[in-house]
Amino acid sequence: MRTWFYRINTKLRGLSPLSFILVMGVAIYIPVIILLPLYYYFPDGYIIEIPDEQSFIFDAVLFVVVAPFVETVVFQMAVIKIFRRLFGFNDICLCVLSAVIFGAVxxxxxxxxxxxxxxxxxxxxxxxxxKKVGSAIFMVTLLHMIRNLPIVLFS
Structure with missing residues (x-):
């Protein structure tokens, strides 16, 4: 199991920023595809209302620009840096901890x-x-924006 994980990890780390955005932009929808049928069994999911034009613009700015940036700073950057510094957690533990907190909210x-x-x-x-030359906050915010955009467009 470790071999395929390390191969994928090595490939992803070697991708150019544009290729990384394309690959992760697709990968970020895998959880949606896998878990979407659960909304049938747990119908207390999103209550989607048809927004008026002003609400749509507000929602678009809030959910596609503001929320991804704020959540990146709080749930990725802050959690990873704080727990790495305080407890010396390795990258796998940091990913899981960040994801647990992100999911919980x-x-x-x-x-x-x-x-x-x-x-x-x-x-x-x-x-x-x-660990690369590019901005981690920018990359993660962009991926999060890609993830949130359809929610606003199709609601």
């Missing part, structure tokens, strides 16, 4: 599960890009 249950899996990918992306 989202609701309802199915959304928490999706947010946990998405949080793993975002935390992993942050860890990769904090």
């Amino acid at each position: 989202h609701s309802p249950f199915v959304t928490q599960c999706m947010a946990f899996l998405t949080g793993l990918l975002l935390a992993y992306s942050y860890i990769i890009y904090e």
